[in-house]
Amino acid sequence: MNAERIRKTARAATLGASLTLGAAQAQLMGTPAELAAQPALKGFTAQGSALVSGGTRVTPDVAGGRVVGVFVESDSVGGLTRGVAAGWNVTEKDLPKLTQNLSNPQLLAAARTGFVDLTDDSGTDLIALKVTGEGAATRYLGYVAMKVWPDSAFPPVRATTGAATAPNVLRIFSDFQCPYCKQLWDTSMREWRAAPAAYRVVHYEFPLSFHRNAQGAAEASECAAAQGRFMPFADQLFANFAAWTPLDPKDTPAKYAGYAKAAGLNTAAFKTCVGQRTFQADVDAQMKAGLNVKVRGTPTVFLNGMKLTDYSDAAELARVRAVTTARPGAATLIDARLKLFR
Known part of the structure; x- marks a missing residue:
C-alpha cells in the first residue's frame, strides 16, 4: 500500500x-x-x-x-x-x-x-x-x-472595515442572496462595525450555486469595493433584499446601478465594471479560499482564525477572543x- x-x-x-x-x-x-x-x-x-x-x-x-x-x-x-x-x-x-x-x-x-x-x-x-x-x-x-487557521489561509481582499490595528479579526464568508447572511448583516454585523477599534471585519464572497443572482451580486459588490464603497453598497443589497433576489439575472444590473448610486459610487465606472465582469476571477478565488478552509455554507465566520459554531453566541466569541489573544x-x-x- x-x-x-x-x-x-x-x-x-x-x-x-x-x-x-x-x-x-x-x-x-x-x-x-x-x-x-x-x-x-x-x-x-x-x-x-x-x-x-x-x-x-x-x-x-x-x-x-x-x-x-x-x-x-x-x-x-x-x-x-x-x-x-x-x-x-x-x-x-x-x-x-x-x-x-x-x-x-x-x-x-x-x-x-x-x-x-x-x-x-x-x-x-x-x-x-x-x-x-x-x-x-x-x-x-x-x-x-x-x-486555528493562519492569516495566510485567507487571501487579501478590498472588502474590509474597522481599524487595521484591531485586536480581533472577523472573516465572513457570505452570499448576498442568502437570507441567513442578511440576518447576520442586520444583527451581529451592526455590533461589530460599531466597534472598529475592537474588530476588523473582512468580507469574502461565497456565492452558492443554487442562488441564481448570488454570483452577479458578488461581482457587483467587488466593483463597489474597487471604489472603496463596499460596505455602503452591501448595505443597499441587503436593505433591498426582497427587490432584487427574485429577478431574472439579466434584470439585476439595473437594480445594482441604482444601489450603487445610493451608495455614493461613480455609477458609470460601476456599470462598466459589472458589464465586463471585471472581478469574476476575484470572486472565484475567494470561493476557492473558502473551500480550502472548509466553508460549507453561508454565513461562515472566523474569529482570529477560529471557525465559530454560532457567531451570535457572545460566550463563544468571548472564549475565542480569550484563547487567541492570550500570550x-x-x-x-x-x-x-x-x-x-x-
Missing part, C-alpha cells in the same frame, strides 16, 4: 472515530478542571499541570484559561485512547469503539512518520498521532486540538506541539 493510500485510509479511520463518537471539540475550549473530570481520566492523578496513570501522561495546553489542545504520551493504545477521549468528551461506553479506531493498522502505519489532519470536514479541530519504538518499547503520542495564544501553543508530529 503506497503512502498516499495509507494516509487516506488513516484519515478515514480518524473521521470514523470523531463522527461515530460525537463532536470532537466537545471538551476542547473547556477549563482544565473540566478536562480532569472527564470519565476517560478516572484514576488519573495530577502531577503539575499533567494527569498521569501508569505509563500514560495527559497534558492540556491552556490559553486564556481554556484548554485548546490535549497532548497524550502513552505506552499503550489504551492509554492513548483515554487521552484522546478526554479531549473529545467521549463516554466510557464508547471507549472500546474509539480504541478500535485508533488501533487501525493503516492509521498506526501513517503515525510511524507522523500523522496530522483535521478531525472532520468542519475544519474546527485536528488530531495528530505518532508511534515510535518496537515491541515493549513502543510509545504512542497523540494530540487533539482546536484548528502565548492558542496558535503558538498548538504549532509548537505539532512540531513533534512532523
